[in-house]
Amino acid sequence: MIQSISTNRKYIIIAIFLSVGLIFLARLFYIQVIDDSYFKSAQHNFLRPVTQYPSRGLIYDRKGKLLVYNEPVYDLMVTPKLIKHIDTVEFCGLIGIDKEEFDKKLRLAKKYSKDIPSPFEKQLSKETYGTLMEKLDNYPGFFVQPRTLRRYNDKTAAHLLGDIGEVDSATIKTSKYYRDGDYIGKSGIELTYEPELRGKRGSKLMMVDVHGRLMGSFEKGKYDTLAVGGENLATSMDADLQAYGESLMQNKIGGIAAIEPSTGEILAMVSTPSYDPNLLVGRIRAKNYATLLFDPLKPLYNRALLSAYPPGSTFKIMMALIAQQEGVLLPETRYPCAHGYPPGGGKPACHVHPSPLDLVQAIAYSCNSYFSYVFKSVFDKKQFSNSEESFENWRKHVLSFGFGRKLGVDLPTELSGGVPTIEHYDKVFGENHWKSSTILSLGIGQGELGASPLKMANVMAIVANRGYYYIPHVVKSIGDKKFQFEKYTTKNYTTVNQDYFYVVIEGMEDAVESGTAAASKVKDITICGKTGTAENPGKSHSVFVGFAPKDNPKIAIAVLVEHGGWGADWATPIATLMIEKYLTGTIARPEIEKRMMDGVILPAPKPIVN
Amino acid sequence: MRENKSILQHIDWVMVTLYFVLITMGWMCIYASVYNEEHNKLIDFNLNHGKQLIWIGAGLLIALLLLIMDGKFYSAFAYIIYGVTLVLLIIVLLVGRRVKGSQSWFEIGSFKLQPAEFAKFSTTLALAKFLSNPNIKLKQNKTKLYAIALLLLPIALILLQNDTGSALVYFSFIFVLYREGLSGNYLLLGFAAIVIFILALLVDKITLIIIFGSIVLAFIVLVRKTKRNIFSLVGIFLICSGMVLSVDYVFNHVLQEHQRTRINVLLGKEQDLKDKGWNVHQSMIAIGDGGFFGRGFLKGSQTTFDFVPKQSTDFIFCTVGEEFGFVGVFVVISLFMILLARIIFIAERQRSSFSRIYGYGVASILFFHIMVNIGMTIGLAPVIGIPLPFFTYGGSSLLAFTMMLFVFIRLDAHRLQVLS
Structure with a gap:
């Protein structure tokens, strides 16, 4: 039992x-x-993907001069979960913030994620980085992530080069690539060529211990992907010419565009006032950006690309071409001038010159009366039954020169409008209530007509090429490859036959040789050009368009100085100096150069209203 | 010479082999928990695995001595050993060193000794001695009281050291008492107490009492309605209800803050991913990381990079789990189970009741340690810091378990000379 x-x-x-x-x-x-959740937690515990940021592509000018490069900076990152017993006071002292800010930053980081590292303090200064690195071991949960910022060798071409900044949340949402804290091109070339420049982010799987210290690569880097650096870009810009243009335009408002006619490559694009591109880099970016944004002279605005300026008399070149194409103007055609357009009762007015003139002389002397007749003859051609039809015909010609539409420049934005439409006139004058005399000022580049200096320069490239252009662009090559987008290597013809260009060019040559621009002629260089004095509220804008040399042209240029008065006063000397500089590398007319550089044409500061 | 030879012939090599396999595996785990790029030497006496090697050496020496001793010695000196241990437990309260809140360590040079570990051994001896007296019967209340007093003395002294974990181990003697004739109701009562305690913390008290009441009512309807049946059923109901109602008091007033937290974490009522809860969480992550075949020796990421706390002591089982996977833990648990079964099997074949009771004591204490320690690492037991026998780093527990086991082996080898 x-x-x-x-x-x-x-x-x-x-x-x-x-x-x-x-x-x-x-x-x-x-x-x-x-x-498998425990298994995953284990991976999460000791593996940390460390982002390998690619170095952004460098940017060179057309002669291989380095314009934009990268400078290393360090972001202080935090993984809130790993923070343990740290001396907050000492830590705050090290990175120069107070306790309150520390708490705020930590709260933000925690809100983002307790486990995933996020930036705590971005772009540490070199000094902070140095002192912090010695003591970083005392602060579990914190580590330093190397990044790069952009640096600009010259203080030039800010608008063209553009800048980079942190990607915004809207982009992060729509893009598969970008993550919080990434940098992205915000304007200029940096924006247009973002995919080429940025490269590809890599990732390194690092092992960390319980304190968050990096303990080496996981499985000898088997899961690592290398960052692929961005492609280097060579811009078509001539850095010396650009800088020279900016110095000529200093203390003036306006823009310069210069294009190589045989390729469409933009040699210079000056917009003043400008700013030092280094101002929009890193920690100081936000503050400086605001300052520039609220500057009444709008330094951030790229006038050479975006402004719709009345082309003024420079438009007469296009009128001369269009009228010949329409068969209503011959080189020998003469029109009278009586200090103005006789049928208009002397309006538009004209300056003193011999009369009557033929086409070449009319261009050289920029006769307003002549081109009013020309405009009328194009408009009132028998074949058109009404104003709408003839206007549409005229408009078609103008658009073929690139006015009134986007050219397709490889920059984020450009001027799209500038040429009025039938609807516009119908609205202003009423249907069938307008005719050639109503809109006569279009013929001399006034009225509703507007074009950016780049568009005007492109017209000069067309004239230089005797009838076609390549879409203007700023990038010459990407990486090792020559730039070969079909878009930029295709000839774009205008509606005007090649034959009609020669007489116009002759007129332009005379304009510089003996006409309105004679004061600015350059020895041994045959410049073909046309001055303009573009009327607008206030003093007229000083305009010049031209190209050189006459045969086998190397540069087409447009210069506009706001409220500079006569075209011959400012725009013409500046343009010819640019041409001289680009073609010869030196300046034989130092006194003119000095006068241009010293000239100040700025609006009087507005009185401060309380 | 002759004596020694016969001992070698008569010792149980199964237990000895199991012992060697277990301490070898234990040492490997300690080495793995120390191992990293800097500390990769197999023998380094400055580090835990090196020190443990010294303790293993000492343990083997003592095992040898214990085998050489006369088999009658342990029975004869049981009370004296028990007394000496009690004195040591008192002295440690006076001159001992406080480590992590417990006053339980003697410090001799760079070595530390924990008398509470040895008290388990000596209490087992004393209890075996007491219960093996042919004149006493466990049915008698007086005997029960004496037996309990024998256990309560070391329990009280250990509690005074603030070492609750080691004191709890003495509950395991309930198996010994049960084997020696204590009513199975006590075992049931103990089990019921645990279940009721947990239920009372998880479920609303009134609901629980109503459920108990319904069950008892159902029984009253079903069983024969004798006075005795109804009386005992009502009695059970009253006891259960009383327990339910007293749980809050015990929980809030008897237990300490950290003990409450551990129990709440275990029951999932409290998320404590910082302190104790973090330990268990990390421990389970490490074990889960092992998968079926494990990460491989010295390749456990969680243990190598210190994610698991106390990985060479309380949480050493994580290393087995992570580096050797389910295969590893299966082997280790199986070995432990085989050892326990073997001890009980051998205890049952003893002619001397002293040896049998002692054997049961050893098995019970080992079982309790294994249950609580492994249970803690996989979230099935509260975090109670008691060592995993033969694995956990530390001289005292290794020596104590070695002594316990080898005294039993010696007693077994001696059994043929004992007249029943």
């Missing part, structure tokens, strides 16, 4: 022991084999 009880009890005890063992094994089987 007793024996059987003890035998039973022996088995009961063994059964209890074994059942606990079995329960444990069942539990372990669940944790280790069935449920």
Whole structure:
């Protein structure tokens, strides 16, 4: 009896022991084999993907001069979960913030994620970085992430080169690539060529210990992807010419565009006032950006690309071409001028010159009366039954020169309008209530007509090429490859036949040789050009368009100085200096150069209204 | 010479082999928990695995001595050993060193000794001695009281050291008492107490009492309505209800803050991913990381990079789990189970009741340690810092378990000379 009880009890005890063992094994089987959440947590615990940021492509000018490069900076990152017993006071002292800011930053980081590192303090200064690195081991949860910022060798071409900044949340949402804290091109070339410049981010799987210290690459880097650096870009810009243009335009408002006619490459694009591109870099970017944004002279605005300026008399070149194409103007055609357009009762007015003139002379002397007749003859051609039809015909010609539409420049934005529409006149004057005399000022580049200096320069490229252009662009090559987008290597013809260009060019040559621009002629360089004095509220804008040399042209240019008065006063000397500089590398007319550089044409500061 | 030879013939090589396999595996785990790029030497006496090697050496020496001693010695000196241990437990309260809140360490040079570990051994001896007296019967209340007093003395002294974990181990003697004739109801009562305690913390008290009431009512309807049946059922109901109602008091007033937290974490009522809860969480992550086959020896990421706390002591089982996977834990738990079964099997074949009771004591204490320690690492038991036998780094526990086991082996080898 007793024996059987003890035998039973022996088995009961063994059964209890074994059942606990079995329960444990069942539990372990669940944790280790069935449920993979623990396995994933383990990976999450000790593996940390460390982003390898690619170096952004460098930017050179057309002669290989380095314009934009990268400078290393360091972001202080934090993984809130790993922070343990740190000396907050010392830490705040090291990075130069107060306790309140520390708490705020930490709260933000925690809100983002407790486990995933996020930036705590961006772009540490070199000094902060140095002192911090010595003590970083005392601050578990914090580490330093190297990044790069842009640096600009010259203070030039800010608008063209553009800038980079942190990607905004809208972009992050729509893009598969960008993540919070990434940099992205914000304007200029940096924006248009963002995909080429940025390269590809890599990732390194690092092992970390419980304190968040990096313990080396996981499985010898088997899962690492290398960052692929961005492609280097060579712009078509001539950095010396650009800088020279900016110095000529200093203390003036306006723009210069220069294009190589045989390729469409933009040699210079000056917009003043400008700013030092280094101002929009890193920690100082936000503050400086605001300052520039609210500057009444709008330094951020790229006038050479975006402004719709009345082309003024420079438009007469296009009128001369269009009228010849329409068969209503011959080189020998003469029109009278009586200090103005006789049928208009002397309006538009004109300056003193011999009369009547033929086409070449009319261009050289920029006769307003002549081109009013020309405009009328184009408009009132018999074949058109009404104003709408003839206007549409005229408009078609104008648009073929690139006015009134986007050219397709490889920059983020450009002027799209500038040429009025039928709807516009119908609205202003009423349907069938307008005719050639109503809109006569279009013929001399006034009225509703507007074009950017780049568009005007492109017209000069067309004239230089005797009838076609390549879409102007700023990038010459990407990486090792020559730039070969079909878009930029295709000839775009205007509606005007090649034959009609020669006489116009002759007029332009005369304009510089003996006409309105004669004061600015350059020895040994045949410049073909046309001055303009573009009327607008306030003093007229000083305009000049031209190209040189006459044969085998190397540069087409447009210069506009706001409120500079006569075209010959400012725009013409500046343009010819640019041409001289580009073609010869030196300046034979230092006194003119000095006068241009010293000239100040700025609006009087507005009185401060309380 | 002759004596020694016969001992070698008669010792149970199964237990000895299991012992060697377990301490070898234990040492490997300690080495793995120390191992990293800087600390990769197999023998370095400045580090845990090196020190443990010294303790293993000492343990083997002591095991040898214990085997050489006369088999009658342990029975004869049981009370004296028990007394000496009690004195040591008192002295440690006076001159001992406080480590992590427990006043339980003697410091001798660079080595530390924890008398509470040895008290388990000596209490087992004393209890075996007491219960093996042919004149006493466990049915008698007086005997029960004496037996409990024998256990309560070391428990009280250990509690005074603030070492709750080691004191709890003495509950395991309930298996010994049960084997020696204590009513199975006590075992049931203990089990029921644990279940009720957990249920009372998780479920609304009134609901729980209503459920108990319904069950008892159902029984009253079903069983024969004798006075005795109804009386005992009502009695059970009252006891259960009383326990339910007293749980809050015990929980809030008897237990300490950290103990409450551990229990709440275990029951999932509290998320504590910082302190104790973090330990268990990390421990389970490490074990889960092992998968079926494990990460491989010295390749556990969680243990190598210190994610698991106390990985060479309380949480050493994580290393087994991560580096050797389910295969590893299966082997280790199986070995432990085989050892326990073997001890009980051998205890049962003893002619001397002293040897049998002692054997049961050893098995019970080992079982309790294994259950609580492994249970803690996989979230099935509260975090109670008691060592995993033969694995956990530390001289005292290794020596104590070695002594316990080898005294039993010696007693077993001696059994043929004992007249029943």
